[in-house]
Amino acid sequence: MGNNAKDAELTERLVLIESMIAEGRRSAEGWGWTFVLWGVAYYVAFFWAGWGHFAYAWPVTVVAAGLVTTVGLWRHGGNRPSTTLGRAIGSTWCAMGISMFILFDALGFGGHLADIRIFLAAASAMLGCANFACSVMLKWKAEFGCALTWWTATVIASFGSVNAGILAFLVAIFLCQIVFGIYAMILESRWRGHGEAANG
Amino acid sequence: MENQTKDTELTERLELIESMIAEGRRSTTRWAWTILLWGVAFYVALAWSSGLFGGPIWGQHYMAWPVTMVGTWLLNWALATRMRQSAKAPMTTIRRAIISIWVAMGISMFALLLPLGLSGRADQQVCVAVVMTLLATANAASGILLKWKAQIACAVVWWLAAWTSLFGTDTQSLIAFLVAIFCCQIVFGIYAMILESRGRRQGAVNA
Numbered sequence: 001m002g003n004n005a006k007d008a009e010l011t012e013r014l015v016l017i018e019s020m021i022a023e024g025r026r027s028a029e030g031w032g033w034t035f036v037l038w039g040v041a042y043y044v045a046f047f048w049a050g051w052g053h054f055a056y057a058w059p060v061t062v063v064a065a066g067l068v069t070t071v072g073l074w075r076h077g078g079n080r081p082s083t084t085l086g087r088a089i090g091s092t093w094c095a096m097g098i099s100m101f102i103l104f105d106a107l108g109f110g111g112h113l114a115d116i117r118i119f120l121a122a123a124s125a126m127l128g129c130a131n132f133a134c135s136v137m138l139k140w141k142a143e144f145g146c147a148l149t150w151w152t153a154t155v156i157a158s159f160g161s162v163n164a165g166i167l168a169f170l171v172a173i174f175l176c177q178i179v180f181g182i183y184a185m186i187l188e189s190r191w192r193g194h195g196e197a198a199n200g
Numbered sequence: 201m202e203n204q205t206k207d208t209e210l211t212e213r214l215e216l217i218e219s220m221i222a223e224g225r226r227s228t229t230r231w232a233w234t235i236l237l238w239g240v241a242f243y244v245a246l247a248w249s250s251g252l253f254g255g256p257i258w259g260q261h262y263m264a265w266p267v268t269m270v271g272t273w274l275l276n277w278a279l280a281t282r283m284r285q286s287a288k289a290p291m292t293t294i295r296r297a298i299i300s301i302w303v304a305m306g307i308s309m310f311a312l313l314l315p316l317g318l319s320g321r322a323d324q325q326v327c328v329a330v331v332m333t334l335l336a337t338a339n340a341a342s343g344i345l346l347k348w349k350a351q352i353a354c355a356v357v358w359w360l361a362a363w364t365s366l367f368g369t370d371t372q373s374l375i376a377f378l379v380a381i382f383c384c385q386i387v388f389g390i391y392a393m394i395l396e397s398r399g400r401r402q403g404a405v406n407a
Contacts, residue, residue: 017291017292017293020293021293083217084217084220084221084293084294084297085293085297087217087344087345088293088294088297088301088341088345090344091340091341091342091344091345092297092301092341094340094341094344095336095337095338095339095340095341095344095355096337096341098337098340098359099333099334099336099337099340099359102333102336102359102362102363103329103330103333103362103366106329106362106363106366106367107326107329107366109367110325110366110367112323112325112326112366115321117321118316118321118322118326121312121315121316122312122330125308125309125311125312125330125334126308126333126334126337128304128307128308128311129304129305129307129308129334129337130304132300132303132304132307132308133297133300133301133303133304133305133341134300136296136299136300136303136304137293137296137297137300147304151307151308151311154308154311154312154315155311155315158312158315158316158318158319158321159315159318159319
């Protein structure tokens with residue numbers, strides 16, 4: 001009897017965790033636009049810095065994208081209740097954003113970016129880190145694939161030529177920000193469609 | 201009437217989240233020894249790579265960091281497995297999140313620093329800054345999630361040290377790294393272990 005009760009409690013707990021993960025994934029799909037936004041921002045900053053030779057291209061673009069994201073988050077998620085999983089994902093991306101801003105500003109202004117491959121490798125590794133953490137939290141294979149893609153870009157940038165590093169970085173942005181972001185947006189729109197159909 | 205029910209439900213939900221955060225923090229303090237272990241490992245790797253012991257026969261420039269890090273990881277894994285088997289604590293959402301953050305940080309560090317080190321493209325200041333930034337990220341994410349000010353302070357210390365490393369000289373970079381390890385691994389690790397032991401004692405008294 002005691003064992004039965006324990007089993008039932010464990011099953012209940014597992015069902016609760018699974019439903020929290022499913023809810024977290026649905027909520028994460030709602031943020032697909034931020035992936036696309038940042039993918040476009042990386043492209044803009046990259047080509048602006050490369051062709052325009054503008055030293056402040058990255059800080060200006062990143063700050064602008066950060067402001068747009070903040071406004072979007074405020075408008076999009078202001079009324080949503082906070083969940084533990086949502087907090088975990090939010091804290092991961094928030095910490096990663098601050099770290100990237102501090103590291104790359106210091107690398108650039110400290111004169112350590114003579115070899116662009118260091119920047120490409122570090123940026124890819126850090127984005128892989130955040131994607132991996134979120135994919136494990138959400139049990140989301142597509143995001144896990146993004147983490148692997150970013151880490152592959154890290155290794156290519158570390159060992160390969162400058163052109164190979166740049167190419168790997170641009171391909172990773174396309175796959176893990178633009179394609180993955182659009183995929184998440186499609187999933188979210190499907191969920192919303194199902195919800196509206198269910199509500200009548 | 202409906203509003204009251206909604207308020208009660210929201211309060212219940214908030215209470216549940218708060219209790220989960222408190223449980224997550226308690227669970228983190230149980231793993232405080234890993235923070236201390238890695239702090240000591242960093243010191244050993246630094247001492248070995250700078251030639252304080254071992255000498256040239258031990259290939260200090262190439263072997264010190266990979267050997268120490270892999271050795272520590274194996275030790276950590278073995279001890280953690282034993283601890284998990286004896287504790288049999290259930291997996292909670294916060295615990296999953298914290299583990300995933302630290303595992304992600306570890307793999308990223310390995311994926312970045314091993315190739316950069318082998319290809320010889322990054323200098324000491326850059327490598328140290330990257331290590332410190334990744335440690336800051338994991339501490340900040342865990343600190344925000346657990347609402348733990350001491351851990352958020354550790355993240356700030358790591359970020360400041362990373363900044364110092366990139367704007368200072370090689371020596372200043374090394375000093376910043378040593379100080380940050382002391383504050384954020386040794387002191388914070390011991391502090392978390394003290395908290396855990398206090399919590400255990402209180403638990404025993406209440407039982």
